Amino acid sequence: MLQHEALPFLMRIQSADDVIAAAEDLHQSVDSLTQLAIAYAFAKAGRIPEAAWALQQYALTLNRTVQWQRASAEKAEHLAEVLLSDAAEARRMLRRWENETAQRLNVAAFRTGE
Numbered sequence: 001m002l003q004h005e006a007l008p009f010l011m012r013i014q015s016a017d018d019v020i021a022a023a024e025d026l027h028q029s030v031d032s033l034t035q036l037a038i039a040y041a042f043a044k045a046g047r048i049p050e051a052a053w054a055l056q057q058y059a060l061t062l063n064r065t066v067q068w069q070r071a072s073a074e075k076a077e078h079l080a081e082v083l084l085s086d087a088a089e090a091r092r093m094l095r096r097w098e099n100e101t102a103q104r105l106n107v108a109a110f111r112t113g114e
Helices: 002-011 016-025 032-044 048-060 067-085 087-104
Strands: none
Touching: 016 032, 032 048, 032 067, 032 087, 048 067, 067 087
């Protein structure tokens, strides 16, 4: 099933713009991880207003009565504010988040240079 359905979808993704195009297929998703991926892709593509909006949408999918979800929502809202006020700092924050995530997932060795 993975090879039949997911791989053709994923193989066409080569850039942040490709992620955005793929995400448009998932646009109606209320899944928080999908919303976060959309926000990140917009930010990587330099589409700052869309990234800030997508981060706000991500925050709305989270349950603020759960501590980790509240913290994640607050982090997303802060990043959205920084994106709109200081794009260079937001890029640093995103790069740091990307590096930390790659380390946690143990995939840093598989990352390609940008």
